[in-house]
Amino acid sequence: MKVLHVSCSPRRQAAESYRLAQQIIDQLRQTDPGAIVIDRMIGHGIILPIDEDYAVSQGSSKDVSRLGSMAKSEQLILELENADVVVISTPMHNLTLPATLKLWIDHIVRTRRTFNITNVGKVGTLHNRPVYVAISSGGRFSGEHPQQPDFLTPYLKAILGMIGLHKVTTFSVQGTGSHSDALASLRRNADQTVRDYFASLHRDQSHVGSVAY
Ligand SMILES: Cc1cc2nc3c(=O)[nH]c(=O)nc-3n(C[C@H](O)[C@H](O)[C@H](O)COP(=O)(O)O)c2cc1C
Structure with missing residues (x-):
């Protein structure tokens, strides 16, 4: 199994979202101890905004360049296509996704490549595979008394669905601003939710002899 982990916090390995993603990856490794994990860390701004040629090509019927953002886009799409499972770890920033994750999306959601515009709307070209999102x-x-609207999870599900990735499962640790005892308990609960999810997956699929994440 090849796992692509796209981590989007500027706090890199110290991030809460990264920590939660490791719980997911641990579970995947229990399913397949030989799993290969590609750690694509983008939260510190290594993906640039898309360039002019790329923007022009998205609004016209042909690609005007194979360089710059188009080359970066191709590299990131190939990495995604090669993965059997995708894990995205991300903080919520200003009610939605951090700008760094949006830049990754701007590169992997590309017309005539990962989706086509048809008379029934936009249709994804990627083959479906599980995507796990770890949010902090x-x-x-x-939950019962949310303190703010969520423009992160509905957006991610919609945009990934548009390119053909329809199996998106989210896990979250919410309230990381709490004092340390409360935070420890939030982490424990989030970790348990991940374990329970994978245990139920194994139970549901044990009768067919293999686990499809
Ligand atoms: C620029 C910025 C904007 C943020 N906006 C929100 C927000 O809208 N809602 C929220 O609950 N937390 C917000 N936070 C707090 C982070 O989501 C929180 O600290 C999270 O645990 C960080 O996760 P990480 O350690 O994975 O980066 C914001 C943090 C930053 C730096």
């Missing part, structure tokens, strides 16, 4: 937020955005 200072406050709560779901």
Whole structure:
């Protein structure tokens, strides 16, 4: 199994979202101890905004360049296509995704490559595979008394669906601004949710003899 981990926090390995993603990756490794994990760290701004040629090509019927953003786009799409499972770890920033994750999306969601515009709308070209999203937020955005709207998870599901990735599962640790005891308990609960999810996956699929994440 090849796992692509796209991590989007500027805090890199110290990030809460990165920590939660490692719980997911641990579970994947238990399924396949030989799993290969590509750690694509983008949260510190290594992906540039798209360039002019790329923007022009998205609004016309042909690609005007194979260099610059187009070359970067191709590299990131190939990495995604090669993965059996995708893990995205991300903080919530200003009610939505961090700009660094949006730049990755601007490169991998590309017309005539990862989706086509048809008379029934935009249709993805990637083959479906599981995507796990590990989210960390200072406050709560779901549950009984959310403290803020959530423009992160609905957006991610919509945009990944547009390129053919429809199996998106989110996990979150919400309220990381809490004092340390409360935070420890939030982490424990989030980790348990991940373990329970994979245990139920194994239970549901044990009768067919293999696990499709
Ligand atoms: C620029 C910025 C904007 C943020 N906006 C929000 C927000 O809208 N809602 C929220 O709950 N937390 C917000 N936070 C807090 C982070 O989501 C929180 O600290 C999170 O745990 C960081 O995760 P990380 O360690 O994976 O980067 C924001 C943090 C930063 C730096």
